[in-house]
Amino acid sequence: MVKLCAYCKTNPIGPRSALFCSAVCRGASQQATPEQRLAKKERKRIQSQKYMQDKRQDTDFAEKERESRRLYMQKWAQENPEIKKQRNLAYKQKYRDKINATQRIRGASYREKHRQELNQKALQYHKEHPEVGTQARARRRVRILNTTKNDFNQQQWKEVKASFNNCCAYCDKYSQRLEMDHLTPIIKGGLHTLHNIVPACRTCNRRKHTGNVLKQIQPLLLTCAVSGFRKYTRK
Helix, strand or coil: CCCECCCCCCCECCCCCCCCCCHHHHHHHHCCCHHHHHHHHHHHHHHHHHHHHHHHHCHHHHHHHHHHHHHHHHHHHHHCHHHHHHHHHHHHHHCHHHHHHHHHHHHHHHHHHCHHHHHHHHHHHHHHCHHHHHHHHHHHHHHHHCCCCECCCHHHHHHHHHHCCCECCCCCCECCCCEEEECCCHHHCCCECHHHEEEECHHHHHHHCCCCCCCCCCCCCCCCCCCCCCCCCCC
């Protein structure tokens, strides 16, 4: 009776062969099935994951790993400055909105935590450099005077504050030191007139700066005071 190959089932085996007709069939029979390969790969992955978890629990190992990565990236950046620059630019262009949102959140959190320290630094800076505030106020006066319409006076300002109950138009908080906020900033072509001015606290006015309004507001359109400035003449 002729014995057939245990793998291909077609070729007869030689007198010296035990199960296979050739070395090819012997090697093919020793190869694992796809299911066996996947199971082996999964076992290796679980073992590697467990090994890394055990290592990360060791604080010394985690610190050494972070330090080695940092040194490697620092060395690579020094050796490839142009590639590093291009990658940074590409990343910033791709995730510009995400980066700006993250920076705004971090900046607001930092300012909230260090409010007193930042205020003291600002006061100290303005005391040491009074010319900075003087120049800024002078530039603002020039912009207001150069607007195409400049007829807002103090009487109208009192009526505007009274119409808002001496509260900020944005946060509705009462304040005795309200500031004039231009809905359309002067630097962007806004007018220094009644329908473009609302009262705002210092915080909201600084937060809005030269951007868009913080919320939709209906400004005061008419006052009892006459617009413009009264001309005084010497008697």
